[in-house]
Amino acid sequence: MENVLTIAGSDSLAGGGIQADLKTFEELNVFGVSALTSVASITPTNLTLHQLPTTVIVDQLTSILTQLPIHFAKTGLLGDLATLEAVCAQLESTTTQVVVDPVLVFKEGQSQLQATYITAVKQRLLPLGYVTTPNLAEAAQLSGMSITNKTEMVEAAKRIQATGCPNVVIKGGNRLAGDVASDYLRMGDVDYWFESPKIARQTTDGAGCTFSAAITAQLAKGQALPEAVEVAKRFVYMGITHGVSISERLGSVWQGASRQWEEETK
């Protein structure tokens, strides 16, 4: 079995973060290991990041990268510039292929990431990526343009490729107007579109983390990127459709949905 690493923050409500990543890895039959960067504390009005000391993050990565073969890793919420730089320094000394989920904007709230952080994502983190998976709002920040339609998604992906990441998936998701959840993969200079009906449910927390974790798992198992994105899209679609309303206000993707559905239809 392949080991797969997630370098990400904790979301105690499991609406994303390391919790969603590890559940996804488990469901897709890879062995998930993790380096925790930050603990996000989410209330109806606030999103606070409690950042771990850089030395603790580096210690976790050293322990993992010096002892285990890790062919694929994903990065999620890194949280601040010092963490981003430390993580990049560690990854630069490996041959690990990296799926970069830039995590600048998420549904539960806006973190206070500075312009210097976004610049570092473009200059240090994206060049290390095999593929990056911004949502529409993140793609707008990384490309420096507004994105309201598919033509602009293509142009934004080209601009993001210019940072040095060869493959870009822009998730149109719920943010792109219309009835269809359209995600766009630009792989080199080839275009792929992945589409599903938009699901009118609130159980979308964690959709982005689950999507990038699923891509990472499928790549680790040897699948090519377009097929990995297709599997991830279906996995998230099932996860939202059978998502869990964990409270009156909060709804999360259910990573066990594909397995449950397969078991029920056997």
Ligand SMILES: Nc1ncnc2c1ncn2[C@@H]1O[C@H](COP(=O)(O)OP(=O)(O)O)[C@@H](O)[C@H]1O
């Ligand atoms: N309402 C929805 N219906 C169907 N698919 C959705 C919906 N919302 C998001 N998705 C899908 O979930 C995945 C994650 O997208 P998104 O929620 O935009 O990312 P993020 O969580 O990073 O904001 C994408 O494949 C997107 O198309």
Ligand SMILES: Cc1ncc(COP(=O)(O)OP(=O)(O)O)c(N)n1
């Ligand atoms: C610690 C932590 N990191 C990332 C997220 C965001 O999760 P994501 O799946 O990318 O986005 P949403 O679908 O929840 O918008 C998180 N909640 N916590």
